[in-house]
């Protein structure tokens with residue numbers, strides 16, 4: 633089977649009295665067994681809402697999944713009844729949320745919280761679950777796991793808490809792990825340790841991973857393939873190698889230029905001028921056209937469709953390439 637998870641034409645909108653925010657506006661991508669797909673884009677482009685939509689975790693109202701399908705093992709998750717969906721969540725598809733503290737409850741011990749996941753999804757006894765918690769904490773390289781299991785979240789450092797969140801997500805050996813900015817809140821040395829841990833665990837658990845980040849450096853290290861998001865849409869999709877070697881969409885090219893380089897002359901750090909449009913007031917034609925250095929008249933009126941520029945490399949641009 634080539635596609636473990638397939639998202640097709642997903643649209644998630646937020647409604648308020650005066651406007652409709654098209655946060656996710658026709659997103660399609662797939663995940664192959666045991667690969668890591670990176671989803672990259674600036675703040676507000678719809679990365680978190682896309683991933684929350686996969687498991688129907690978008691608050692409704694104000695949000696609503698208005699269109700699309702999410703196939704996992706032959707079933708459309710968006711059509712599953714809540715009870716069946718709860719079985720998939722955590723067990724087959726686990727998620728690490730962008731705010732680690734929201735996944736941890738301050739009033740319960742680490743042991744209690746991870747054991748709760750195990751008891752909900754497996755037939756383990758309480759005693760077995762407690763032993764498994766120690767094993768999981770050990771797997772995410774928390775020192776003295778038996779003692780740490782008795783701690784409350786506030787007793788741990790940020791890096792340790794993130795390891796606990798990862799341990800919790802791995803509790804039921806999920807097939808797919810969705811990690812939403814798992815290292816953003818951490819300092820760089822801890823970030824590197826957590827990324828190493830991810831690579832290690834991915835091998836051990838034979839998982840497929842969706843790694844959401846705004847950091848192309850993280851993608852270079854972690855991902856096999858990348859989807860670049862802009863204003864609620866995917867504008868480029870390619871293998872990591874191709875994306876870095878010959879980016880096709882002007883937005884991707886801009887993002888790559890923003891990565892600071894060591895050595896050479898000291899130049900001012902490049903930025904992409906302007907900002908991501910408000911999802912309720914997207915420009916006509918290509919959403920990127922007001923910021924695009926290559927803009928042509930038809931970009932302001934005709935929305936570009938995804939086209940395959942090279943085998944496995946797709947982009948939605950009327951004038952792709954450098």
Ligand SMILES: Nc1ncnc2c1ncn2[C@@H]1O[C@H](COP(=O)(O)OP(=O)(O)OP(=O)(O)O)[C@@H](O)[C@H]1O
Nearest residue numbers: 646655674675676677678679680681682694846911
């Ligand atoms: N609960 C909500 N109600 C209304 N609008 C929302 C809600 N959640 C998200 N949005 C809007 O949807 C858009 C996409 O948000 P999303 O959180 O997916 O961005 P993101 O790409 O994850 O950004 P970041 O990198 O900052 O995490 C934003 O414009 C945001 O304001």
Ligand SMILES: [Mg+2]
Nearest residue numbers: 679680681730
């Ligand atoms: Mg986000």
